[in-house]
Amino acid sequence: MMPLALIGAFVGLAFAAVEYFFFGALIARAAARNAEGAGPRLLDLARKTQLILFPIIGFIAGWLIAGGRGVS
Numbered sequence: 001m002m003p004l005a006l007i008g009a010f011v012g013l014a015f016a017a018v019e020y021f022f023f024g025a026l027i028a029r030a031a032a033r034n035a036e037g038a039g040p041r042l043l044d045l046a047r048k049t050q051l052i053l054f055p056i057i058g059f060i061a062g063w064l065i066a067g068g069r070g071v072s
Helices: 004-032 039-065
Strands: none
Touching: 004 039
């Protein structure tokens, strides 16, 4: 059986992947409208950051739910 911490990390990665493509679509819409400013750059930074942070947060949440016994 897979430890809960790893399940949490995979769930976090799944959410991050969905939001990565969602924010990519928003950035493409902004580029099509010739949007200026920091908005598209911040969305790009946010989507790349989420790919790293969401699996870590999911891992920690899974570890806490398992009571610290989820990593073995």
